[in-house]
Amino acid sequence: MLERVLLAIIEAHTTPETEGRQQERLGTAMRALVGPVTERERQIKQAVRYMVRERQRDICEAELAAIPSSRTATAASARPIAQLAEAAARKVVGCSTPAELRAVARFLSQRYRLSAQTRPMEPDPITAALEEEAVGRILAELEEWGVSTRY
Structure with missing residues (x-):
């Protein structure tokens, strides 16, 4: 939420000299307010975004498969959050050991659920x-x- 507010302020005060540097300015403002973001924190955010995209894709595919005239023969269902978290831990965060994979996947599941509660539903x-x-x-x-x- 803080990033959105800062980005809105930055967008409102963009000049021709600063045009195209909004993300750089946002990074500077965030570091000034909350301190530097670690690589691990960045990976966690990317992993949660990956989970959101994959979940949306799964839901869309399941809905398309449910259409009677659909060419998809088998009805698909969306993967569980735990499975998405495990995939994100492997692909985005780069976890390799089983213990690390379980711990990060559990953390990602919690972050995903928390973000789902605070993420506004966009009207379709x-x-x-x-x-x-x-x-x-x-x-x-x-x-x-x-x-x-x-x-």
């Missing part, structure tokens, strides 16, 4: 449009049957 315009269309059809059907509706 497609879902909203489909819901609005469905409500419109229901209201039209009710009006055909003489039921007065206000929407």
